[in-house]
Amino acid sequence: MARYDRALTTFSPDGHLFQVEYAMEAVRKGNLAVAVRGADVVVIGVEKKSVAKLQDARTVRKIIMIDSHVCLAFAGLTADARVLINKARVEAQSHRLNLEDPVTVEYISRHIAKIQQKYTQSGGVRPFGVATLIAGFDHSGEEPKLYQTDPSGTFSEWKANATGKNSKAVREFLEKKYKDDLAEDAAIELTIRALMEAVESGSKNMDIAVMRRETGLTLLRNDHVDRVVKKIEEEKEEEEKARKSSFAKR
Amino acid sequence: GGGAPGMEYVMGIKGKDFAMACVSATAVQQIITMKHDEDKVMRVDDHRMLVTSGEPGDRVQFGEFVCANVRLRNMRHGVKTSTKAVASYARQELAKALRQGPYQSNLLVMGYDEGKGPSMYYLDYLATMHEMNVAGYGYGSWFVLSMYDNLWHPDLTQDEALGLMQKGIDEVRRRLSVAPSSYMITVVDKDGIRHLKTLEYGS
Numbered sequence: 001m002a003r004y005d006r007a008l009t010t011f012s013p014d015g016h017l018f019q020v021e022y023a024m025e026a027v028r029k030g031n032l033a034v035a036v037r038g039a040d041v042v043v044i045g046v047e048k049k050s051v052a053k054l055q056d057a058r059t060v061r062k063i064i065m066i067d068s069h070v071c072l073a074f075a076g077l078t079a080d081a082r083v084l085i086n087k088a089r090v091e092a093q094s095h096r097l098n099l100e101d102p103v104t105v106e107y108i109s110r111h112i113a114k115i116q117q118k119y120t121q122s123g124g125v126r127p128f129g130v131a132t133l134i135a136g137f138d139h140s141g142e143e144p145k146l147y148q149t150d151p152s153g154t155f156s157e158w159k160a161n162a163t164g165k166n167s168k169a170v171r172e173f174l175e176k177k178y179k180d181d182l183a184e185d186a187a188i189e190l191t192i193r194a195l196m197e198a199v200e201s202g203s204k205n206m207d208i209a210v211m212r213r214e215t216g217l218t219l220l221r222n223d224h225v226d227r228v229v230k231k232i233e234e235e236k237e238e239e240e241k242a243r244k245s246s247f248a249k250r
Numbered sequence: 251g252g253g254a255p256g257m258e259y260v261m262g263i264k265g266k267d268f269a270m271a272c273v274s275a276t277a278v279q280q281i282i283t284m285k286h287d288e289d290k291v292m293r294v295d296d297h298r299m300l301v302t303s304g305e306p307g308d309r310v311q312f313g314e315f316v317c318a319n320v321r322l323r324n325m326r327h328g329v330k331t332s333t334k335a336v337a338s339y340a341r342q343e344l345a346k347a348l349r350q351g352p353y354q355s356n357l358l359v360m361g362y363d364e365g366k367g368p369s370m371y372y373l374d375y376l377a378t379m380h381e382m383n384v385a386g387y388g389y390g391s392w393f394v395l396s397m398y399d400n401l402w403h404p405d406l407t408q409d410e411a412l413g414l415m416q417k418g419i420d421e422v423r424r425r426l427s428v429a430p431s432s433y434m435i436t437v438v439d440k441d442g443i444r445h446l447k448t449l450e451y452g453s
Contacts, residue, residue: 086326089326093321096318097318
């Protein structure tokens, strides 16, 4: 096995590209990112790593604008993400200049995925250790869009998704609880609930942002997040109490 | 060269807390007026605009090129590039192209910067740049620049400036044999960019 994981361009006998799989492992170690598509918004939540005392927390941004109508959250190597984001930003303006239309979410997702794939089939490079969640609105059409890309260069559309640490458990939670056409508040609550499955609750540990058609990306204020967290915790306590009392009756 | 560049009319006025532009809205090819409602104002962002004139292809291409690159910079750095920086960037691109394939386009870069207030920069196709209170292009400006030099004062309100623009149009239509038949007036202030008036005359 050791012979097949060095050079990227080599398949292993059982059809694996080990460097790509190792890149996905790097993603699995990255901080959690969650996105939920509502009726007319996309809500994005990311796990906020605690910063060192002397570090300015505001400079660690994990939900990033590509253009005024598209944003991106990622899990994995931050520096690799920065490169992809820069390329996407240039492409977004280039598209506007040449085609007189803003990019569709699908177009820019396909563009980012194409770049990620190129780096799995070139000499002397390694794949990007990043999986992205891309959210936004198309110029025509009403509904919001959410896409995911990964280090292998595949991309697909999602109603709700998670990537990074504990993403499997969080995705399973979303599969159980997701409903179509969620209103904004319900989508925010679902995103926070999903994050709380894997992350310590409270605005100190999570950043939540809402992507809206008219106003673009808005980061929720800490007191807003804490309010929703408090509501969720209270509801969980109620459910716990109800469960215990139903046992006691037997 | 593009038809007759002097036939376009552009006048810009910087007031107390705004900058206003009056631009001819005709798009002319040879002897035919193709459009009467050509909007020659390009929005760079909510508080900055380019008022472009000159060779029809170059005017649009250059304007859109500047807008695209400024927007990219804004995205990358999370800032709103200042009016002066937008003008300086446009000037540099004009200078780079001058001795290769010049953009035959003149433009006013007008904007409102928080804390600083309004500003207006005059740029021409030779990569000249000046910050000015009153500026313009075209034959019409020969009549109107001196009129505005007399009437301008630093505390000009938007209503007064609108009155000045009307005076300028009246003078041009009275004395310039090839005066344009339609005009658009746009203003930028702390509340953003607004189209104020479109004026169409019979001939």
